[in-house]
Amino acid sequence: MGLLQRGRDPYECCSLSLVGLLEFSKGGWSAIASNIVSRKEPINEFAAKLYEIARKWQERWMKSGIFEAEPDESKPKFFITAAFPYPNSPLHLGHSRTYTITDVYARYLRMRGYNVLFPMGFHYTGTPILTMAESIAKGDRELIELMIEVYDVPPEDIEKLKEPLSLARYFHNDAKMAMIESGYSIDWRREFTTIDEEFKRFIVWQFTKLKEKGLIKRGTHPVGWCPLHNMPVGMHDTKGDVEPEIGEFTLILFELEKNLYLPAATLRPETVFGVTNIWVNPKADYVVVKLNGKRYIVSTRAAFKLRFQRSNVVEEAAIKGEELFGKRARNPATGKAVPILPAEFVDPDTASGIVMSVPAHAPYDYVALEELKRGHPEVLKRLGVDPDELRPIPLIRVKGYGEIPAKEIVEKMGIKSQKERNLLDEATKKLYSDEYHYGVVREDIVGHVYSDMPEPYRSFAVAPVKAWIAGRSVAEAREVVTKWLAALGYGDKMYEVLNRPVYCRCGTEIVVKVLKDQWFIDYGNSEWK
Template sequence: MKVGIFEAEPDENKPKFFITAAFPYPNSPLHLGHSRTYTITDVYARYMRMRGYNVLFPMGFHYTGTPILAMAESIAKGDHELIDLMINVYDVPPEDIEKLKDPLSLARYFHNDAKNAMIESGYSIDWRREFTTIDEEFKRFIIWQFTKLKEKGLVKKGTHPVGWCPNHNMPVGMHDTKGDVEPEIGEFTLILFELERDLYLPAATLRPETVFGVTNIWVNPNAEYVIVNIDGRRYIVSKRAAFKLRFQRDSIVEERTIKGEELLGKRARNPATGKLVPVLPAEFVDPETASGVVMSVPAHAPYDYVALEELKREKPDLLRKLGIDPEELAPIPLIRVKGYGEIPAKDIVERMGIKSQKEKDLLDEATKKLYSDEYHNGIVREDIIEHVYKDMPEPYRSFAVAPVKAWIVGKSVSEAREATTKWLSALGYEDRMYEILNRPVYCRCGTEIVVKVLRDQWFIDYGNPEWKKLVYELLDNMRIVPDEIREEFLKTVDWLHERAAARTRGLGTELPWAKGWIIESLSDSTIYMAFYTVVHKIRKYGLKPEQLTVEFWDYVLLGKGKAKDVAEKTGIKEEIIKELRRDFDYWYPLDSRHSGRDLVPNHLTFFLFNHAAIFPREKWPRQIVVNGFVLLEGKKMSKSLRNIIPLRRALRVYGVDTVRATLLAAAEILQDANFSEELAKSVMDRLRRFENYAKLAVEAESGETIADRWLLSVLQQRVDAVTKALDRLRTRAATITVLYEMSGDVAKYLELRNGKPGPALREYVENWAKMLAPIAPHIAEEVWHEVLGKDSFISVETWPTIDPKKRDAQVELLVSYVDRLVDDVKSILRVYKGEAKSLVVAVAKPDSWQIARIVASYVSRGGQLRDAIRAVINSGVPGKEAAQIVRKLYEFLRSVDEAMLALIESVQEFDEKEAVAKLKDYISRKTGIQKVEVYYVDEAGDKIPQQKLRQVIPLRPAILIA
């Protein structure tokens, strides 16, 4: 029977809450990593629904781009590794492989599988609003979006570097690559060292300001290099560099190939100093990166320093053969930075114990650290003129010294970098080359991505400064959960620049003004949340795609124009258009957007940009929630490890609620969650305990005891803690409280009542079931109906609230006090020899309780001992006696938790003798001692030795076991 309790419609009598999670690509099954994002989203949606909000949680499927296409092509080509992965890791039946050879068939197959996984997971989704990004109605929505961006000048033609697949001849982004890696594009400065007339070694660097300290040029002796003519200028670059440069330059002609070893010993002129520096071999030079030619600055580059020292130490014969005096390779200090000596690279290398250029990880770490320190805190030395130019021949000296003195000496590294680049460019000795900084990145077809400079192509201008201002404003006015991720958003906004808007290949929407170009996947997935608000009504009223014009969307989503005019132009009834506008206006803005951390540098930031550009401020999103990844038994899930667990398999093995609760209990939201067998079994056990306790609750006896008052009092704490945790999206804290702490409460309650449930248990379990419902909805719903006999759905029940009348600090303190006493007795019993037949307890008199309250107040706020003593004296206790008592109390209370301190402060009067007397039977059961006696300290007489009685203070009784 379909009830539709999660099908949301506007209700002006309720506050609304619109929540979405990133829709999935249906090119493989959902796995535990996906499930974490969707489970957190669902928990929050269910929680807000129970808090009285009208909650909309919809879901769609992202077909756009090349991932689906690439996977289907690989299967069609008989990719054995992929087919094996599908069958043995992704649980695709062998007979279904044939279906996956067609892109649309593959998409629909995994779309259906993902939807079933979400339904089986109990996600409270309004499935009426489901769509795919290749639905014609959605394409019309995207055409409207890009029309708006173009009208605002934010989509424009230009020339920009992009990640590029040489095989498919198209731009690629994160979702077009293996492993969903965003290609990071960096710009290398090529400094031209003249090897002979009109032939240059273009040394690639990210630090052009260090050119003044170059001692030599590095090449890889085992690599292939080529002489190329690039736009009329002749360079020697690696074979791979020549290939990459074809995508960045108009004219490249290869003249001939040479081996790296052929260049050794040759000398090239440093354009900044006029000095001839030798070409030397280095294994660390990667011919695959940039030009394959590296300038050596041993004073400031750990790799260079280590490689030169290694060369001097291990290959002195080679240096002699090449006619190179080791003295000319001495480091030239250029930058002064706090924390380092004259030669910073030497300092950090020796500090880290690096001996060989093969210690790549350590060298990378050293390089990153030194470069950062120099960039942020370094100053170009005043004496570089003396170091660098003292033997410089004319005419170099004349044209170099003055500008270097004026623009570079004494400047910060960032200032010197810009000035050096401009100076070398003006002299004609500077060029540029783009590179993938996080290479290698591979297209889904298996081809390594390169950088292409696209000309006359359409880009989204994320570098627009005015647009960025709006995004900063949006970020300032929205909640980011957790807030520590805010800095990542700010950094992303800062470095974002133009981004290719379309591809020539893949599924999706055509650019309306450029036929044959498909809007790429991270560009059509930025404001689709608005589409959710009306898609089901578009279908309900049978609106045709061609009726969904730009004017239609202008009215529905922006309120522009008149409904009557839109109705006349589109043929849609005016009342329908107005209804769609009302629906959008009710649901927007989006209240909470959920996604994984990997989408912060792309999708989530693009989401902010596009909302800021298209919608008015009152429709800007209110919150983004970012979660970490999922580990499996402590290891990252990956295809290579073949440890990816499809979600539906996990649901079959562990059960739905166990999977949900394990993912939630494993870590707080931004931490990586470790899904382990041990934790899953523990969660499963706690869920069974909840069910068993619920069955006990319906058999409860009448007659309230201290235990019942205690349980209902503790319940108020749990309601408060779980409510606050879910408000802050601290889903682990909420789950631990509901599964473990509340289970512990009931276990304690039953101990207090000698295993016989009383009247408080049912009330506790009913509220417990409600708090468990967002986390483990299936068992909560089952207990609600089948055990507790309720007729309603727990999913739409009202969330529990605190009843201050049921909070009883006195009884909570009583139980806590007795539990501490029991623990102390057990500690004594562990070393006690003989049979324990009786327990005698001597306690402080009630009139000393105020001393405990005063001292607790000082301890809880970190007050000083002397101030606590003074306060107790002022209350009327004689000075000598006060000092002795307060010292002991102060030390003792520093060992108790905040909750206990709060109880002590809040309870006005407390009788320790009465507390022990009321729970004598409980103490006997817990300690195994049948006879329990309790006395005030002045009543104990000879029951307890005097030296023990003299140690008694409030909350610290004397104990005698006999």
């Protein structure tokens, strides 16, 4: 394709129809070519010779219908295709690689005597086409310049690209011509799009067969979701082709008052025994929501996200983060009332926007508390917090670290401030990994569990911690603590995009939606392998 310079009218000139293909013998290849794209002269003599050779053989292939597969019981049959292109822009070098590999294999099998069916489809559904058309309709100057300057779309054709179906057909024709020029051995009588009724019926048939074989299952699963278009999104639906990585945060319910909780979001629920305080962003907006009979204080953004995961979220009242400072919330694992303190590093857009502080095992928490105690003791005094109650509580023994791993790694890396985010991220990643793979929960954490509770009641509270958590690996303890808190009514969960922010092609940030009672392909089934 690079040997010829394409014309600047890929819409008007790329109207190659099936009728035109089938009637090829009437007009010859040159007649069809003139209806597809206006050409400039080949860039040099060598290119002209190659083009002459290509045109000669493409003409013969078209006349003979050599790539048109018909039923033939005397030959073994073989169906082959490749991922359908999204016609939201011209094909690029990556497409060339994909379809060339497919074409080579199709030709190889034909030479081995197979009756090969090689059709081609075009993927009209999904956000790539929808958002491209919307952006052009909104006058996205950068995208329009890309269309004109890079993709050779005539300026007068931009108007045709403002409607999704028109845009798809425009680049569908252009892509089809590129494939024909490349000489791919496609049976163009079998051309289709993913919005054709025949293709829709094929999908129904396909999933019916998969169901009969037990290879699909009905269930509830979290998916990446565009809240503007209300549709699931994957890698090809996002800006930069970023796959949304969905993770599950455990929400540990710290009781502020009767039936009002601060749901601290964490990926490390096993560290709940070492919580010294709760962090809330002083500049963030929070709301009280009612969920499953309980009332939570979460960030405004969290309340929005929860509506995509739960069906019964009711917003009751707005509240500023600063209104919570100095109050105390009860740790459900220890019974201790811990203070609520300000921290601007808390991201209200991540999970619940409420964070529990574990300074013995979280570098960010350790540094933040040290800065607060040394640099702003007046804040603690005003909030009625004794600095001694913020001392790190060691929970995990791990080879290569001392009593307080977070303190040790922070000092080793020379971290002095919360502003050293890159170093803190590095320290956090290393410590979390080391503790997860090599850490063991200390036996003496039992001493932190409801120490003020009278016997024999305390024995009942301590029993599960002593039996299933103390002395266990971090990986084991994490799972047990999550189930234990949930069983007590103090544990919940919330899904989040871990590599956020990830944006839909329309520019809207992706959230996680829980799809209920949906059919999913069971890729874990060994029958696939």
